[in-house]
Amino acid sequence: MPLPRPLRLSLSAWPLPVQWLALLILAGAAGQSLKHFEVPAGQFLGPMLVAIGFGVSGARIRVPRQAFRLGQGAVGVLAAHSMTLAVLVSMAQSWHVMLFATLLTVCLSALVGLVLVRLGGLSPSTAAWGTAPGAASAMVSMADDFGADARVVATMQYVRVVCVVMIGALASHWIGAPTGGNATHGSDASLQGFTLLNLGLTLGTLVFGVLLGSRVPAGALLxxxxxxxxLQISGLLHITLPGWLLALAYGAIGCYVGLRFDRPTVRYVWGRLPAMIGGAVLLIALCALSAWLLAHWLDKDFLSVYLATSPGGLDSMTIIAVDTHADVGLVLAMQTLRLFAVIVSGAFFARLIIKWAS
Structure with missing residues (x-):
């Protein structure tokens, strides 16, 4: 496939303050517009799509990683607002099913990796790390250590994240799930004992957790x-997160992911993009099929199990789960379990795919 022609609209010559101002205005407008039309996770999806457009148009700005981590921390604290003793007991009773679902997702990703090697023209090592379902930044680092093409792996990981978010939002809308869960959480926290002390303690917990989790995979959220x-279960903290703070957090995460798609990277992997998108959609479809079977096994609603088994994007799946009133505890538990499973088993499955492919 020939390389894409240079885009007529180039933002690279714009002054950096102008680029930032345009991104903030357009990302905020897109997020609020999608929220107005009740698109699931619209405040995350809108900024991400705008940022992708900025990235491939030559924008030279990047969201600081610390802002991205603070956004993840806000999502983690928001999810903690849903955690109760009943949720924890339910998760403990279903540990064997969650473990089975985690192993199934990891095996399906290895199968898709083999398909990409045979039909997509990717090298076995690159396909193995690129299809790993989760821990995108960790997979890119480990792939580089194992001699894979880190640029292709990074693009595969973030292409899959975008596909997962888009399809997850569409599936939630198609199922008819209610939206506005993030606003509900924020209003609940505001109406039930909102004080500056509670807000300060919540923000202190957020910052402390992000700093403490700096060396843990996905620690900024977990x-x-x-x-x-x-702290909330023990009664020491009443989590208070205003709606404007959640909008900033969602926007920071969406813009961070979207701006990763810069023009040089897209040009480099242009010929492989159809295979990457096809592989991501295939993996999502296989996970959706397994979610349908597990939903009957667990006697849970399909949307919750689908979000729990979606291949990657702990923070984005948490946002959609909260926004659609899905079972946040189940989504968090299975996504977290798979995150660690992918990190622990990544090298083993990479060697396995390389062996099978040869």
Missing amino acids: VPLLVGGA
């Missing part, structure tokens, strides 16, 4: 979730 959940 540690604030664990700390905030423990």
Whole structure:
């Protein structure tokens, strides 16, 4: 496939303050517009799509990683608002099913990796790391250590994240799930004992959790979730997150992911993009089929199990789960379990795919 022609609209010559101003205005407008039309996770999806457009149009700005981590921490604290003793007991009773679902998703990703090697023209090592269902940044780092093409792996991971978010939002809308869960959480926290002290303690928990989780995979989301959940269950903290703070958090995560799709990277992987998108959609379809079977087994609603088994994007799936009133505890538990499973088993499955492909 020939390389794409240079885009007529180039933002590279724009001054950086102008690029930032345009991104903030357009991303905010897109997020609020999708929220107005009740698109699931619209405040995350809108900024991400705008940022992708900016990235491939030559924008030279990048969201600071610390802002991205603070956004993840806000999502973690928001999810902690849903954690109760009943949710924890339900998760403990279903541990064997969650473990089975995790292993099934990891095996399906290895199968898709083999398909991409045979039909997509990707090298076995690159396909193995690129199809790993989760922990995108960790997979890119580990892939580079194992001699895979880190640029292709990074693009595969983030292409899959975009596909997962888009299809997840469409599936939620098609199923008819109610939206506005993030607003509900924010209003609940505001109406039930909102004080500056509670807001300050919540923000302190968020920042402390992000700092504490700096060396843990997905720690910026998981540690604030664990700390905030423990403090709330013990009665020491009433989590308070205003709607404007959640909008900023969603926007930071969406823009961080979207701006990763810069023009040089897209040009480099242009010929492989159809195979990447096809592989991502195939993996999502296989996971959706397994979710349909597991939903009957667990006697859970399909949307919750589908979000729990979606291949990658712990923060984005949590946002959609909260926004659509899905079972946040189940989604968090299975996504977190798979995150660690992918990190632990990544090298093993990479060697397995390389062996089978040869």
